[in-house]
Structures are given as C-alpha cells and as structure tokens.
Amino acid sequence: MLWALPALFLTAFYFSPLIEIIQRSEILKQGLHLTSSEWAIITKPLGFTIVQALVSTLLTLCIGLPGAYILSHYRFRGQGLFKALLIVPFILPTVVVSACFNSLLGPSGLINVFLMALLHLESPPILILNSFWAIILGHVFYNTSIIMLIVAEAWSNLNPGYAASARMLGANRMQAVLKVTLPLLAPAILSAALLVFIFDFTSFGVVLLLGGPLYATLEVEIYVQAIQMLNLRMSTILSLIQIIMTLGLALVYARISSSQSLELNPVFKPGVQLKNAPTYQKILSLGLLLILFLLFISPLAALIIRSLAIPTYGSPGTIWTYYLALFTNRSNDLFYVPPAEAIFNSIVFGLITVAVTVPLGILIVMALRQPSRADRLMGPIMMLPLGSSAVTLGLGLLLVYNDTWLYRVHFPLLLPVAHALVALPLVVRVLQPALEGIPPSLTHAARMLGATPWQVFKSIYMPILQGSILISVIFTFSISLGEFGATTFLSRSGYPTIPIAIFRFLTQPGQMNYGQAMAMSTILMTFCVLGIYLIQIFSKSGATIKK
Amino acid sequence: MTKSELHSLGVHNLVKFYEGKPLIDGLSFSLQEKEVLCLLGPSGSGKSTLLRIIAGLEPFDGGRVTWHGKDLARIPPEHRSFGFMFQDYALFPHLTVYENVAFGMRMQHLPEKTIAHHVAAELDRVSMSSFADRKVQNLSGGEQQRIALARTLAPEPKLIMLDEPLGALDRKLREQLTVEIRQILKSAGVPAIYVTHDQEEAFTLADRILLLSEGHLAQVGTPEDLYHNPSSSWVVNFLGLGTVIHAEITSIKPPIVHSALGDIRYKALREQYTPGTAINLLVRPDGVNLVKWDQKGIIGMVKDCVFQGQYYRTEVTIDNVKFIFEFPDHNPPGKLIKIIPNADNVTVLEFRDE
Numbered sequence: 014m015l016w017a018l019p020a021l022f023l024t025a026f027y028f029s030p031l032i033e034i035i036q037r038s039e040i041l042k043q044g045l046h047l048t049s050s051e052w053a054i055i056t057k058p059l060g061f062t063i064v065q066a067l068v069s070t071l072l073t074l075c076i077g078l079p080g081a082y083i084l085s086h087y088r089f090r091g092q093g094l095f096k097a098l099l100i101v102p103f104i105l106p107t108v109v110v111s112a113c114f115n116s117l118l119g120p121s122g123l124i125n126v127f128l129m130a131l132l133h134l135e136s137p138p139i140l141i142l143n144s145f146w147a148i149i150l151g152h153v154f155y156n157t158s159i160i161m162l163i164v165a166e167a168w169s170n171l172n173p174g175y176a177a178s179a180r181m182l183g184a185n186r187m188q189a190v191l192k193v194t195l196p197l198l199a200p201a202i203l204s205a206a207l208l209v210f211i212f213d214f215t216s217f218g219v220v221l222l223l224g225g226p227l228y229a230t231l232e233v234e235i236y237v238q239a240i241q242m243l244n245l246r247m248s249t250i251l252s253l254i255q256i257i258m259t260l261g262l263a264l265v266y267a268r269i270s271s272s273q274s275l276e277l278n279p280v281f282k283p284g285v286q287l288k289n290a291p292t293y294q295k296i297l298s299l300g301l302l303l304i305l306f307l308l309f310i311s312p313l314a315a316l317i318i319r320s321l322a323i324p325t326y327g328s329p330g331t332i333w334t335y336y337l338a339l340f341t342n343r344s345n346d347l348f349y350v351p352p353a354e355a356i357f358n359s360i361v362f363g364l365i366t367v368a369v370t371v372p373l374g375i376l377i378v379m380a381l382r383q384p385s386r387a388d389r390l391m392g393p394i395m396m397l398p399l400g401s402s403a404v405t406l407g408l409g410l411l412l413v414y415n416d417t418w419l420y421r422v423h424f425p426l427l428l429p430v431a432h433a434l435v436a437l438p439l440v441v442r443v444l445q446p447a448l449e450g451i452p453p454s455l456t457h458a459a460r461m462l463g464a465t466p467w468q469v470f471k472s473i474y475m476p477i478l479q480g481s482i483l484i485s486v487i488f489t490f491s492i493s494l495g496e497f498g499a500t501t502f503l504s505r506s507g508y509p510t511i512p513i514a515i516f517r518f519l520t521q522p523g524q525m526n527y528g529q530a531m532a533m534s535t536i537l538m539t540f541c542v543l544g545i546y547l548i549q550i551f552s553k554s555g556a557t558i559k560k
Numbered sequence: 561m562t563k564s565e566l567h568s569l570g571v572h573n574l575v576k577f578y579e580g581k582p583l584i585d586g587l588s589f590s591l592q593e594k595e596v597l598c599l600l601g602p603s604g605s606g607k608s609t610l611l612r613i614i615a616g617l618e619p620f621d622g623g624r625v626t627w628h629g630k631d632l633a634r635i636p637p638e639h640r641s642f643g644f645m646f647q648d649y650a651l652f653p654h655l656t657v658y659e660n661v662a663f664g665m666r667m668q669h670l671p672e673k674t675i676a677h678h679v680a681a682e683l684d685r686v687s688m689s690s691f692a693d694r695k696v697q698n699l700s701g702g703e704q705q706r707i708a709l710a711r712t713l714a715p716e717p718k719l720i721m722l723d724e725p726l727g728a729l730d731r732k733l734r735e736q737l738t739v740e741i742r743q744i745l746k747s748a749g750v751p752a753i754y755v756t757h758d759q760e761e762a763f764t765l766a767d768r769i770l771l772l773s774e775g776h777l778a779q780v781g782t783p784e785d786l787y788h789n790p791s792s793s794w795v796v797n798f799l800g801l802g803t804v805i806h807a808e809i810t811s812i813k814p815p816i817v818h819s820a821l822g823d824i825r826y827k828a829l830r831e832q833y834t835p836g837t838a839i840n841l842l843v844r845p846d847g848v849n850l851v852k853w854d855q856k857g858i859i860g861m862v863k864d865c866v867f868q869g870q871y872y873r874t875e876v877t878i879d880n881v882k883f884i885f886e887f888p889d890h891n892p893p894g895k896l897i898k899i900i901p902n903a904d905n906v907t908v909l910e911f912r913d914e
Binding site for chain 1: 615616617637641642643649654663664668711
C-alpha cells in the first residue's frame with residue numbers, strides 16, 4: 014500500500030524515461046553500429062571522465078587523509094568553525110562554486126585584478142581557468158570534506174590500543190600505520206574515495222563552467238550532443254553508457270559502504286590539544302589547516318568581494334551596483350534574464366519540489382520498514398535513481414514528455430519533478446537511520462493502547478522524526494535551488510532559475526554581466542549557507558545520513 | 561654489581577599530571593628478576609597510566625623509568641622489548657589468529673620458518689593450536705584472551721605487562737584463567753607487571769603486590785605481608801580484612817591488651833610497648849568465638865545474618881562499633897550473643913592512626 018504512490022511516481026518519471034532512452038538509442042533494433050567519428054564522440058569523453066575522476070580523487074585523498082587525522086586526533090581553537098565550513102561544499106551549487114573560482118582565479122578574478130594593478134600588466138598573468146587543473150581544483154574543493162568527515166569518523170572510533178599494541182610488539186611509528194592503522198581504516202577510506210570518484214565521474218557544472226569548451230566529461234557530452242549538436246541518438250547512447258557506469262559504481266559503493274555513516278555534525282572523542290602535540294606534528298598540522306582554510310574560505314570570500322563594485326578596480330557606479338542591476342529592468346537587452354524573476358521562480362520550484370519529495374521520501378522509508386517479501390524487492394528498485402545522472406534524467410524526461418500536455422503547458426512542471434528525482438535518494442538516506450532508531454516495540458505498545466496505524470504515525474513517528482524531516486526539507490529545497498544539470502534541459506525562457514541566470518551572466522562578456530553573476534551567486538550562496546546553518550542546528554539532535 | 565643492576569625495572573619518583581591534578585604522585589618501586597608484581601588498587605588510582613608510562617606509550621611529568629639502571633626516556637616503545645597485553649586485547653581485527661601472534665616476530669624480520677615454529681609453540685602453550693586460521697572476531701572472550709596472551713609472549717619480551725587482562729570475562733572463567741596465567745608467566749621466566757582491581761586475582765598471581773591509592777604507594781609486599789601486616793586503615797578496608805579498633809596495653813608480663821572485646825592475652829608483644837601504650841587492633845572475621853550465655857564474655861547484638869555456604873556472615877554491633885564475623889550457625893537479627901576474642905585472629909597493628 015505504502016508503495017503505491019512512490020512506485021507510480023518513479024514509473025512515470027524515472028523508469029519510462031529510462032526505457033525511452035534505451036529505445037531512442039536504437040541499440041535493441043540495430044545494435045551498436047557506429048562510424049569511427051561517432052566512436053570518438055564516445056571514447057574521448059569516456060577516457061577523459063575516468064582520467065579526471067582518478068586524478069581528482071587521488072588529489073582529494075592527499076589533502077583529505079591528513080585532514081582527517083587532524084580532525085580526529087586534535088582539539089584546536091576554531092574547530093567548531095572549521096567543522097561548519099566542511100559542510101559548506103555539501104550543498105553549494107556547482108554554478109556557485111564555479112563562480113567562486115572564477116572570482117578568485119579567473120581573468121577578472123581577484124588575484125589577477127590585484128596582480129595587474131600591482132605590476133601594471135595589460136593582461137591577466139594567471140590563466141588557470143578553462144584548463145584541466147581548474148576542473149581538478151573544483152573537484153578537490155567539493156570533495157575534500159567528504160573524505161575528511163568519513164575517515165575522521167572511522168579514525169576516531171578506531172581503538173587506539175591497536176596502534177599501541179603494534180608499537181609494543183616492535184613496530185615503529187611508520188610500520189604501525191602501514192600494517193595496522195591503514196588496513197583497519199581501509200573500508201572507510203575506500204568507501205569515501207569511491208563516493209568521491211562517483212561525484213567526480215558525474216560532474217557536470219564544474220566541468221562545463223571551469224573546464225571550458227575543450228574538456229567534456231560524459232555528462233557534458235550528453236548535453237552538448239542533445240542541445241548543441243541536436244544529435245539525440247548519440248546523446249542517448251552516451252546516456253546509456255553513463256547509466257551503466259554509474260549504476261555499477263553505485264552497486265560497488267553500496268556493497269563496501271554498508272557500515273559507514275556520514276555524520277553531519279560529528280562529535281569526535283576529546284583528542285589531544287593541538288598546542289600540546291610534538292613540534293613537527295604541530296607545524297605540519299597548522300600548515301595543513303591553513304591550506305584547508307584557504308581552500309574553503311578564499312573562493313567564498315573572493316566571490317563576495319567581486320560581487321561588490323569596488324571603485325579602485327575600475328568598477329562602475331556604487332558598491333552595490335551589481336546587486337541593484339539585478340532588480341532593474343533592462344528589457345531592451347536581447348539576452349536579458351530578469352534576475353528578480355529567477356529568484357522568485359527558484360523559490361516556487363523549490364517549494365513544489367519539497368512538497369513532492371518529502372512525503373514521497375516518508376512513504377518510502379515507512380515502506381522499507383515493513384518486513385514483507387514484496388517490499389524487500391521494492392527497496393533496491395526504489396533506490397535505483399541514485400545511480401543515474403541529473404543530465405540523463407533531464408534528457409529522458411524531455412524525450413518522454415515533449416509531446417504531452419505536461420510539457421506543452423507554459424509552466425515548466427517537469428522541472429520540480431526532475432529536482433524531486435535528484436533529491437529523493439538523499440531524503441531517504443536522511444530519514445532512514447532516524448526511522449531505524451525507533452524500536453518496533455513503540456509501535457506495538459501504541460497499537461496495544463488502541464492507536465490506529467495512522468495515529469501511530471501521527472503521534473509516535475512524526476514527533477520523533479521531526480528533526481530529520483526538517484533536515485530533509487532544507488536539503489531538498491537547497492538541491493532544487495542549485496540544481497543545474499537537469500535544469501539545463503527543462504527550463505523555459507520565461508522561467509529561468511537562479512543557476513540558469515548565473516550561467517547566462519557568466520557566459521556573456523562584459524564587466525556588468527560578470528558582476529551580476531557574482532552578485533547572484535552570492536545571493537544563492539547566502540541561501541545555502543543559511544540552509545547549512547539550519548541543518549547543523551537540527552542535526553545536533555543526532556541526525557545522520559546513511560550513504 | 562650495584563644495587564640498581566639487581567633490579568630489572570626501576571621507577572623513580574614518578575609524577576604524572578592529568579588535567580592539572582597529580583594522577584601519579586612521586587611513585588617509586590623496582591622489580592626483581594622473574595618476579596610477578598601485581599598493581600592493585602581501585603579504579604582511578606593510576607594503575608593503567610603507570611603501565612602505559614613504563615611501556616613508553618604515555619608521556620609523564622617527572623621522575624625516571626629505568627631498565628637495569630639505564631634511563632628509558634629516549635627509547636621508543638618498539639625498542640624496549642616489553643610485552644603489553646591490553647584490557648580489551650586489541651587483537652588486530654583484519655588479521656587471523658596466526659597473523660596476530662606472528663606480528664611481533666615479523667616486526668623483527670625473523671625468517672618465516674622460525675616464526676611458524678614459535679607461533680605453533682605459543683598457541684600450544686595457551687591451548688589454542690587448532691585456532692590458527694580463524695578470524696579473531698569470531699572468537700569468544702576467553703579465546704581472545706588466550707590469543708592476546710600468546711601474541712604478547714611470542715616475541716619473547718624482557719618484561720610482560722598485563723592491564724586487567726581478565727576484566728571482561730565472567731567470574732568462573734576468570735578464576736580458571738588466573739591460575740593458568742600464573743603458570744604461563746612463570747614458564748616464560750621474565751618479570752611481569754599485572755594490573756588488577758580484583759584482590760583475589762592479585763593474591764593468586766603475585767609474588768609481590770603493590771597497592772596503589774590515588775597515585776600513592778599505599779603498601780608494597782608479598783600477599784602474606786599485606787594480609788598479616790596491613791600498613792593503614794585504608795589497606796585494611798580496601799582488602800576487606802576486618803575491623804580496626806582502638807586498644808590499650810594493660811600489661812607486658814603477661815602481655816594483655818584491653819579493648820571493646822574485653823581483655824586479650826597474647827603470647828608476646830613487641831618490646832617497645834609499655835603499659836598504657838595506645839595501639840590499633842585488627843579484628844578479623846574469625847577473630848571471636850561464640851560462647852554460651854552463662855559463660856563469661858562480651859555482649860553484642862546481631863544486626864544482619866547472611867548464609868554464605870561455609871559460614872554465616874554476621875553483622876554484630878558491640879559498643880556501637882560494627883563488626884563482621886563468620887559464625888557456623890544462624891543467629892537472627894535482634895538476637896543478643898556473647899563472644900570472647902580469639903587472640904590468633906585479632907592482630908596488633910604496627911600503625912596507629914585515627
């Protein structure tokens with residue numbers, strides 16, 4: 014019974030688009046007959062996707078693992094702020110992160126503007142944007158905190174007796190780490206690394222906006238083939254490859270990570286005060302902390318600074334010029350996106366997404382709790398959307414519904430539907446551990462006291478799940494606000510969202526557009542940081558995400 | 561040969577602070593060759609910390625730890641060749657039983673053939689030979705305990721330290737393993753320090769017991785020393801030896817002591833005593849005999865009486881002082897009884913405190 018609505022929703026908006034993609038690729042009818050140039054369209058982005066994901070993951074590990082050590086072993090001043098900062102990348106939209114790095118390292122970025130003024134240069138000296146390393150940098154920014162949080166959690170739970178035993182049995186510090194600590198942390202490290210690899214593999218916004226036209230992952234190539242080349246068949250074939258790859262990765266991940274959990278507001282055992290650590294460890298730790306603070310803070314700070322029109326850098330008007338321009342009508346401009354409208358649209362879409370996703374999520378976790386055999390089969394099927402990319406979802410929905418009233422109505426109804434599909438797996442993962450924490454005896458006790466199932470839900474489950482439901486609402490809303498991949502397919506000219514507006518501002522020339530992109534990104538970032546702050550408050554009650 | 565070289569381990573005036581307060585406060589002791597020393601004390605007395613300091617796993621704030629007179633301060637734990645068995649065993653969960661026991665020897669880069677030989681011998685010593693290929697998580701508490709002991713002994717450490725190794729086990733298994741551990745430690749032939757808060761364990765295992773109270777040495781000696789000559793009321797109470805009461809010497813020839821239990825006649829008293837000297841007496845549970853009501857004796861009132869198998873543990877008040885006695889028969893609470901002291905089990909204590 015509980016399955017009915019979620020099953021209907023997923024069949025209509027997930028499985029039928031999936032089937033449509035398979036049909037449009039014509040693989041079943043004629044097999045995979047491709048010309049050599051068509052093969053190149055597949056192999057080049059596939060190879061690049063794997064290479065950049067590998068390099069990104071390795072670099073992320075290099076920074077994240079020492080970070081996890083510090084976080085799980087030492088106490089230091091500003092630790093609370095540091096842990097709060099770690100959560101920021103979790104729901105910062107890709108367009109905002111791209112705008113952040115653009116504002117820091119781009120041709121008109123803070124560092125280049127500063128260096129040009131200082132050294133009287135004609136052109137920007139640092140040209141890292143639109144390069145391979147810009148993509149990697151974006152990914153490292155995004156995922157370092159995932160490695161740190163998962164591994165630090167495992168590390169602080171690791172019995173210190175293991176390493177001490179190894180030392181007593183004659184292992185030196187290095188041997189104890191290599192032979193005992195690392196093997197014991199391996200499941201956590203592997204699971205964190207795989208999660209990061211999956212995120213890097215399906216990266217869209219960062220690659221499109223920081224990598225520039227020369228670099229395309231599978232995800233970007235699907236978009237390029239569908240929207241720019243209008244080659245739907247190629248696009249669907251790429252989508253299929255993407256679906257198979259991500260599904261495979263998600264399956265492996267589910268197998269190895271069953272026991273790992275991601276704590277949103279982790280409380281580690283009281284470690285040693287960092288100031289009492291041995292000198293060399295102190296210096297290394299402080300150095301790393303400084304790098305991490307810079308990695309997390311400097312792009313955010315640069316964004317805020319570049320969103321202000323500071324006259325010394327030759328910006329026009331007053332300090333608030335870019336913000337004011339967002340709300341001034343420039344209807345004679347051909348490319349004009351009314352930004353105030355975009356903000357309004359995003360909020361409306363966000364609210365609809367929340368209204369769809371959270372009840373569905375509650376239904377799914379309640380159903381997963383039922384021990385019947387059919388439900389045990391439904392569980393994994395329901396979780397399938399996790400294995401698919403946002404761009405593929407957008408493409409599939411477009412292919413199925415472009416001839417139906419759902420698409421023909423002026424209002425882009427499919428947009429919140431796509432956002433709900435992206436947010437649903439995460440909502441389930443927030444709600445499930447909270448629900449599992451409620452012992453079945455509570456239900457039994459309430460039923461024996463005369464409560465109907467609905468009364469049990471209302472008077473027992475709802476109050477206990479309150480915090481987790483609020484977190485789900487905020488997560489879903491933030492995801493909807495920042496979603497970019499599926500939105501690029503489904504948004505309408507009359508209904509731009511904030512990320513779409515930022516994307517258009519960023520891709521058009523001129524200082525005014527650049528400034529407005531920064532201003533708009535700052536507004537979106539403020540929304541997200543506020544959301545993170547609220548999530549942190551609610552998760553103090555012990556909510557976790559099951560990955 | 562100097563005095564310090566006779567001792568294997570020396571701890572000199574050791575000081576360790578924890579959150580601003582002294583956890584170990586000027587502790588000194590030494591360890592003889594092949595001696596099993598039990599560190600006994602209530603939880604929080606600094607026993608485990610002391611062990612970790614000797615192991616080199618924990619920094620300290622003052623004093624010295626020496627091995628045959630040589631300061632260990634700059635020697636890292638892995639170069640001390642000390643064995644350490646942890647309270648929760650800390651068996652490596654990613655390794656098999658065999659690999660756990662072999663770990664220490666692999667660190668010494670011994671040839672694999674030698675290692676296999678040693679592991680087999682150690683597993684045999686703890687009667688776990690058939691468990692070599694098992695995963696350690698699948699072992700019971702008692703089995704894990706044996707493997708942890710085998711792992712500690714395998715690299716042939718010069719000193720073995722055991723931190724409450726039986727704490728996690730149930731009583732019956734504990735009693736059985738205590739005897740086994742004593743035999744195994746003796747067969748290893750190296751000094752050992754054994755931390756426990758259980759005095760039965762300590763009395764069974766120890767050549768000497770070092771009694772710790774809040775980071776101080778309360779008393780050190782053989783189990784017999786501690787039993788016969790407790791050095792303070794704290795020791796008497798902690799070991800549950802009986803009740804301490806005040807008394808006075810009334811005569812030297814013959815030696816007679818006057819107390820709440822009446823006059824007690826001893827075979828002899830130490831020479832420094834004179835009539836009128838105030839002393840302490842330790843009244844043990846078997847320190848009095850019941851007598852018939854018409855006989856001469858001291859009257860007490862039964863407060864509580866509990867069957868314990870061999871005897872009835874009987875709480876008796878005499879002159880508002882509470883005593884615990886062991887009587888062969890049941891006496892209901894409220895009953896008045898008459899007793900006479902038994903000089904053999906009422907000990908004249910060498911200390912005098914309030």
